[in-house]
Amino acid sequence: MRKALLITLILAATLVTALVAAPLFKTPTSPATFSEAASMMTKTAVSVSLLFVWIIAAVVVTLMSAREVRYSSIEVRTSPLHCFALGLVAVTSFVLTGILFSYLIPYLVGIPLLAALGVFAVLTKVYGTIAIFHAIGTIVAGARSREVMMQRRWLRGDLAMVVIGVLLLGAIRLIPVLGLIVWSIASVFGVGTALATKFGRREPWFLVFRPADA
Amino acid sequence: MNDACQRYAEDPEANAAHLNACAACRAVYGGVETKPVNVDVLPLAPWEGAAYRAWPLVIGGTLTVLAIALALCAAAGISPLSAIAFDVQANIARASLAYQKLRPFGPLVFAVPFIAVNGILVLLLRRAPRGIDA
Numbered sequence: 001m002r003k004a005l006l007i008t009l010i011l012a013a014t015l016v017t018a019l020v021a022a023p024l025f026k027t028p029t030s031p032a033t034f035s036e037a038a039s040m041m042t043k044t045a046v047s048v049s050l051l052f053v054w055i056i057a058a059v060v061v062t063l064m065s066a067r068e069v070r071y072s073s074i075e076v077r078t079s080p081l082h083c084f085a086l087g088l089v090a091v092t093s094f095v096l097t098g099i100l101f102s103y104l105i106p107y108l109v110g111i112p113l114l115a116a117l118g119v120f121a122v123l124t125k126v127y128g129t130i131a132i133f134h135a136i137g138t139i140v141a142g143a144r145s146r147e148v149m150m151q152r153r154w155l156r157g158d159l160a161m162v163v164i165g166v167l168l169l170g171a172i173r174l175i176p177v178l179g180l181i182v183w184s185i186a187s188v189f190g191v192g193t194a195l196a197t198k199f200g201r202r203e204p205w206f207l208v209f210r211p212a213d214a
Numbered sequence: 215m216n217d218a219c220q221r222y223a224e225d226p227e228a229n230a231a232h233l234n235a236c237a238a239c240r241a242v243y244g245g246v247e248t249k250p251v252n253v254d255v256l257p258l259a260p261w262e263g264a265a266y267r268a269w270p271l272v273i274g275g276t277l278t279v280l281a282i283a284l285a286l287c288a289a290a291g292i293s294p295l296s297a298i299a300f301d302v303q304a305n306i307a308r309a310s311l312a313y314q315k316l317r318p319f320g321p322l323v324f325a326v327p328f329i330a331v332n333g334i335l336v337l338l339l340r341r342a343p344r345g346i347d348a
């Protein structure tokens with residue numbers, strides 16, 4: 001019952017988000033004129049350049065905190081619904097908080113608050129997306145048994161899984177409409193798993209007060 | 215507890231003969247039922263082999279993407295840095311456009327959904343991660 005309610009809520013939230021975020025103009029899937037072809041070439045160049053930045057960021061973050069990325073990746077694979085719901089709510093919260101903070105800009109306090117929110121949101125998205133790269137890499141290319149893992153020369157370890165994930169999601173990103181949708185969903189999952197595991201540290205966000213036993 | 219007892223406690227299989235010689239250890243460990251565990255039969259843990267760094271794959275993948283990016287940027291007549299800057303500027307422009315549309319509604323319109331959404335966020339964040347315990 002609770003799971004069905006959660007699924008219904010997630011579907012409803014996804015529908016609302018899709019309706020709100022849907023582009024108001026038609027995206028051409030195949031170029032008809034020379035200028036459209038040039039525009040599509042520029043878009044692809046931008047996407048692949050960004051993919052290169054993502055690879056560098058993913059490798060650096062994985063080298064710095066591989067265990068945390070692995071914990072977040074495990075979390076999104078064991079509790080995908082919770083991570084997606086948390087991601088949707090968190091993204092909505094970022095937007096609403098940003099709008100409310102923007103009303104404080106005339107009082108000066110709004111500027112540091114907005115900057116802090118922006119930094120936190122970007123860090124959450126980047127870290128979470130790298131955890132999703134790891135999860136996708138592990139699902140697609142992860143070893144299922146010890147023997148298979150020991151036989152492999154390249155396709156093992158956190159770093160390899162992350163790179164496989166970046167390359168796969170990056171390739172999907174190049175598909176005109178589907179790529180954007182898949183990347184957005186991956187970002188929502190990423191934000192969800194980053195917050196669910198507190199950036200892989202698996203610590204509670206809120207302390208619970210327990211009175212001392214007499 | 216002497217050194218022999220200590221060695222038995224640390225590695226019972228290598229020092230199995232000590233159990234027959236020491237009555238104290240026999241009294242403590244004699245009743246403990248031990249079963250040999252075949253580690254290879256156990257399922258693969260997520261951390262096994264995780265520290266391995268496949269540098270050829272990383273360097274190969276990165277250089278391939280870099281080469282494709284450079285080729286596409288050259289074909290499109292832009293530099294890779296300006297491509298990244300273009301994307302950042304486009305995102306900022308999109309966000310400011312959305313902000314200009316939403317701002318006239320006033321803060322009170324956003325206050326109720328702000329409280330509701332952040333309330334749900336706090337409730338969702340209270341759940342402990344399952345992950346490795348699942």
